Amino acid sequence: MAGAAIDYQDLVRRDQVHARLYYDPAIFEEEMDKIFSHHWVYVGHESEVAEPGEFVCRWLGLQPVILVRDRKRQLHLLMNRCRHRSNTICQVERGNAAGGFRCAYHGWTYSPSGELTGLPYSVGYDSRDFRKEDYGLIRVTIESCHGFIFGNLNPGGHSLLAQIGAARPLLEQVINLAPAGEVMLRAGLLKHKYRANWKMTMENVLDAYHPPVLHQTAFHLGTGKSFNWDSVYGPEGNARTRDLGNGNGQIDFNAQNRKSGFFFQGLKGDIDESAQRAYHAGLAKRLGQERVAQVLGDSDPHFSIFPNFNYLPPGQVRLIRPVSIDETHIYYFPVMLKDAPIEINRERIRRSGYMHGPAGLVAPDDIDVYERNQEALKARQDEWVILRRGLRTEQREEDGSIVGMAYEETTQRGLWRHYRQLMTRDANGAI
Amino acid sequence: MGDFREVEQFIYREARLMDEHRYDDWLALWTDDATYWVPCGRDDGDPELQVSIIYDRYPQLVNRLQRLKTGKAFAEDPPSRLCRVISNIEMEDAAAGEIVARSSFVLGDLRKHQEVHWFGRTLHRLRKTDGELRIAYKKVILLNNDEPLPNLAFLI
Ligand code: FES
Numbered sequence: 001m002a003g004a005a006i007d008y009q010d011l012v013r014r015d016q017v018h019a020r021l022y023y024d025p026a027i028f029e030e031e032m033d034k035i036f037s038h039h040w041v042y043v044g045h046e047s048e049v050a051e052p053g054e055f056v057c058r059w060l061g062l063q064p065v066i067l068v069r070d071r072k073r074q075l076h077l078l079m080n081r082c083r084h085r086s087n088t089i090c091q092v093e094r095g096n097a098a099g100g101f102r103c104a105y106h107g108w109t110y111s112p113s114g115e116l117t118g119l120p121y122s123v124g125y126d127s128r129d130f131r132k133e134d135y136g137l138i139r140v141t142i143e144s145c146h147g148f149i150f151g152n153l154n155p156g157g158h159s160l161l162a163q164i165g166a167a168r169p170l171l172e173q174v175i176n177l178a179p180a181g182e183v184m185l186r187a188g189l190l191k192h193k194y195r196a197n198w199k200m201t202m203e204n205v206l207d208a209y210h211p212p213v214l215h216q217t218a219f220h221l222g223t224g225k226s227f228n229w230d231s232v233y234g235p236e237g238n239a240r241t242r243d244l245g246n247g248n249g250q251i252d253f254n255a256q257n258r259k260s261g262f263f264f265q266g267l268k269g270d271i272d273e274s275a276q277r278a279y280h281a282g283l284a285k286r287l288g289q290e291r292v293a294q295v296l297g298d299s300d301p302h303f304s305i306f307p308n309f310n311y312l313p314p315g316q317v318r319l320i321r322p323v324s325i326d327e328t329h330i331y332y333f334p335v336m337l338k339d340a341p342i343e344i345n346r347e348r349i350r351r352s353g354y355m356h357g358p359a360g361l362v363a364p365d366d367i368d369v370y371e372r373n374q375e376a377l378k379a380r381q382d383e384w385v386i387l388r389r390g391l392r393t394e395q396r397e398e399d400g401s402i403v404g405m406a407y408e409e410t411t412q413r414g415l416w417r418h419y420r421q422l423m424t425r426d427a428n429g430a431i
Numbered sequence: 432m433g434d435f436r437e438v439e440q441f442i443y444r445e446a447r448l449m450d451e452h453r454y455d456d457w458l459a460l461w462t463d464d465a466t467y468w469v470p471c472g473r474d475d476g477d478p479e480l481q482v483s484i485i486y487d488r489y490p491q492l493v494n495r496l497q498r499l500k501t502g503k504a505f506a507e508d509p510p511s512r513l514c515r516v517i518s519n520i521e522m523e524d525a526a527a528g529e530i531v532a533r534s535s536f537v538l539g540d541l542r543k544h545q546e547v548h549w550f551g552r553t554l555h556r557l558r559k560t561d562g563e564l565r566i567a568y569k570k571v572i573l574l575n576n577d578e579p580l581p582n583l584a585f586l587i
């Protein structure tokens with residue numbers, strides 16, 4: 001039975017969104033199609049599959065895919081589905097398949113790049129209606145930016161770089177922290193799950209109104225009780241929220257970072273002098289001495305790329321995986337800086353787990369809040385979630401981005417604007 | 432040879448202090464050069480080069496507890512109700528007069544009507560300091576350490 005079409009224009013308004021967007025399974029179904037099957041979706045970083053044959057299993061929405069590097073070092077994103085009668089051909093989340101994949105059911109074999117290489121008793125097929133070439137694993141289009149790989153089931157002429165748009169300099173800010181100009185996501189990953197909608201975390205990661213309240217305990221440990229949080233987050237503060245377009249957004253701490261080094265992540269103090277000097281020298285070699293101070297001052301940015309990529313200090317990539325309307329998984333990857341002294345990367349890895357992940361000092365409080373949000377959405381007297389902070393004061397900058405104070409909802413409005421466009425576009429995917 | 436009975440009682444008492452959120456009493460069980468490790472995605476490996484669920488030296492452990500004690504660690508507000516059963520304790524002498532104890536646990540975690548069951552194996556390295564056993568090293572291998580976990584903001 002087809003119900004009435006969902007009116008996203010009505011549910012997503014400029015200054016408020018309707019609770020149904022977080023609890024209606026029919027909306028989740030449509031998101032899996034209109035967003036996760038018709039948009040660039042983050043699947044992993046090149047360094048995770050650096051060696052020939054290496055693979056990791058990921059998802060495009062609910063659809064299982066394998067990111068794999070073939071024997072010629074070419075990257076592929078393959079559907080994790082045997083072309084015979086549907087079977088996952090890969091059972092573990094990561095490994096090396098240089099020898100190819102083999103389906104356990106009837107033994108069809110595939111090369112790491114997905115070609116069907118063999119099948120038992122192939123005489124059972126008639127060449128008039130079965131050609132091996134037609135039954136390789138289904139390939140998904142991928143594009144990458146600075147090593148970050150996104151897949152798109154139906155790109156329809158939209159390029160990844162167009163989607164990343166104004167967030168691209170932030171990816172550059174990340175790789176510029178590495179003396180080699182490259183980052184590595186090979187230090188494992190933390191996995192966290194919560195019982196609430198996936199969009200909660202996309203909104204929260206761009207929300208700079210909550211940290212001084214929700215994360216006060218962690219912040220006090222980082223800075224001591226005397227630090228004046230208003231000087232960062234308050235009306236006189238120097239942090240900003242930035243709507244970068246296409247649903248992407250940033251919490252811009254650059255001004256504060258340049259002033260003090262980021263309150264939590266500053267590499268000062270915890271790492272011995274000689275390692276820091278070696279690190280700075282490494283950066284200078286690639287960027288020139290003049291830019292080192294700026295790069296270190298800007299430090300790790302805090303931003304997100306719609307629909308499922310976040311980057312946070314102290315150097316961490318998050319991949320958001322929607323599981324159902326009210327269940328979400330988050331994967332957290334520490335970001336190591338290629339050719340930086342080991343002391344620097346060790347500290348980044350340690351802080352990643354200490355702040356975020358299921359036992360971190362920060363992320364669990366956010367997770368608990370999402371579950372409280374989801375519970376409260378069952379209260380149906382007033383179903384609107386308001387997004388009105390700073391609506392009249394935000395400014396449009398020359399590059400087209402929209403900037404608000406840290407405590408304003410500029411970034412969330414940007415996210416929802418893009419969401420509404422995607423959910424209301426017509427069948428050919430035109431917006 | 433360490434006294435098995437004493438080690439066993441020590442491990443039970445530690446479990447009770449964790450169940451009851453007695454943060455200061457629990458911290459007093461540790462040596463000030465201690466390491467506390469809950470590996471992630473694997474049971475071993477190098478915690479310096481691979482991210483861990485928990486990898487605390489004593490100062491980080493102190494901070495972790497300090498945060499919990501404020502009552503404003505919202506993931507533990509209200510606190511989880513905890514009940515763990517420890518079993519399969521084995522003990523062996525280690526270098527420098529230390530004792531290695533291995534045990535298994537089942538832990539029920541109830542919070543806001545949700546009951547979560549945790550399973551794991553623990554390795555303690557214990558040291559006698561001023562006549563008392565102290566934890567110099569503790570490693571907790573969770574059964575589900577490669578799965579997406581719910582919040583783990585209480586003591587494990
Ligand atoms: S389903 Fe894979 S070989 Fe038959």
Ligand SMILES: [Fe+2]
Pocket residue numbers: 204210211214215366
């Ligand atoms: Fe947060």
